[in-house]
Amino acid sequence: MSTPTASLPSPAPAPAPGRSLAAWWQAMPLTTVFVLFFLIPLALILMVSFWDFNEYELLPGFTLKNYFSIFEGCGNTSDLCVTFKTYLSTFKFSFLVWLITLVTGFAVSYFLAFHVRSQGVQTLLFVLCTIPFWTSNVIRMISWVPLLGRNGLVNQSLAGLGVVNQPIEWLLFSDFSVVLAFVHLYTMFMIVPIFNSMMRIDRNLIEAASDSGASAWQTLWNVIVPLSRTGIIIGSIFVITIVMGDFVTIGVMGGQQIASIGKIIQVQTSYLQFPLAAANAVILLALVLMIIWALTRMVDIRKEL
């Protein structure tokens, strides 16, 4: 199967005159879907974030009330306000998950791309890594319960070996289990683009490096890492944006005890506080866009050097 990362196709050689109208009609249905279900909704979020509301309806108008109420108490330096605390916790999860998935994804891709010699075996192992992506995330989350729970396999084994007297409580419904589940669910998003980049590296470059006397580490750091950069950045963008907006994984694996921005938005919509939720969404979106912008800048800056 083809990997879901590709660049724009090179324009068809000299398109026949009059074909651009046909192209317009062919792109029309897809464009309509994204206008109706992506662009208009985003515009509405921005609009409604400035609206007022009461218990049962939205009140059109213009107010900054929602934004003020999100940052209420945030001027206080001695004690962090709820919003900042939530963002800090979300950043912490993003960073940890990003770091772990990056290292794991890079190592797995490197093994597949440079150590597995037979192309058939390579494809097989790659597909093996991607299959779990197609099964339900919630199922994959709760599959940790029999392992990490109070009477789970890990605790039973540790108790059996006499390592612990009491079951370890922090294994499940904790920061640990949240990070573990994220890594379990989303390392694939790192593997696919990084593997894709690595497969495009000209193998002669590596031979040249080793002929010039570079050690394996030097080749890795000076040749392979820079050339896998695009894949690393794409994978990082995926993982970071997923974790930043997540509310399902943090909810299920955190035992509904850990706050996240996504969760705040979800709770607010369930109380029909749409303008508040919209304002939160706008702030989250701005942050995510800033992170993506910074990441893509990193690519371009190095390309220019």
Next chain:
Amino acid sequence: MNSDKRTAGFWFLAAFFALFVLFLYGPMFVIVVLSFQGPEGGLTFPLRGVSLHWFYKLAEGLGVVDIGTALRRSLGLGLAVMAFTVVLSVLAGLAFRKKLAGANTLFFVVVASLIMPSIIVSLGIGLEFRLLDTGIKKVLEVFGMTGTLEGYGTALGLFTSALGAHLTWTLPFGLLIMFAVFNRFNPAYEEAARDLGATPWQGFRHVVLPLIAPSVVGIGMFGFTLSWDEIARTSQAIGDVNTLPLELQGLTTTVTTPSIYALGTVTTVVSLLVMALALGLAWWLDRRQKKGTR
């Protein structure tokens, strides 16, 4: 690296890879095993007997949740998403091969949709349809259609808002696959067909489509399985009804019997079946097409 002797690095990475695969599949395997427990079984090991007890329990329903209805809803939505994803992705893929005004903008929007936090898309679509409801009710009021007004519920639903929400997630995958396909596609076949007097439709139907058919099946599989397991984009955009993954998410906090593992086993089997069917079909189409060209 090209030396014949395996280095220490190879063995270290091979071990790491093996551990990673174990990490990916181990927990899944555990819940499949635990779902076949006897009636005495609990959420953790040891395994107490072997039976289909928890699958029967699942079929009877879990508390207030109607699993059968949710399953049929998810199947229906998945099939609709699959059909739309295939048709729209192939059409757009063809469009991108030609001179298309705004091609870069459209590509940017599609990629933006892929990396947009799902909760934001979901909230936006939910809002859109709620505002639409308000608008429709106003219009009905103005025209004095009180009967229709009282009967009117909401425009939010499985095949309106939820379908749209799923498409914002499946279409980017579909389009990227089409790009990958057409990057490797040799236009000489089409030109030959055109030179022989084929209309654009004939060229597509008899030349292009058979060549891209295996990938099109792949797009269908992406569409169905992504929709089948989708939660985040559906959560705010579906209204009063629930799909299977949404029910499942709710059940994680309330159900404390292995029947939730049985449900996990069932949904996983459906995902894997769809994948196996798609891969088999793609392989068959590929083989048939190769036979034809030989």
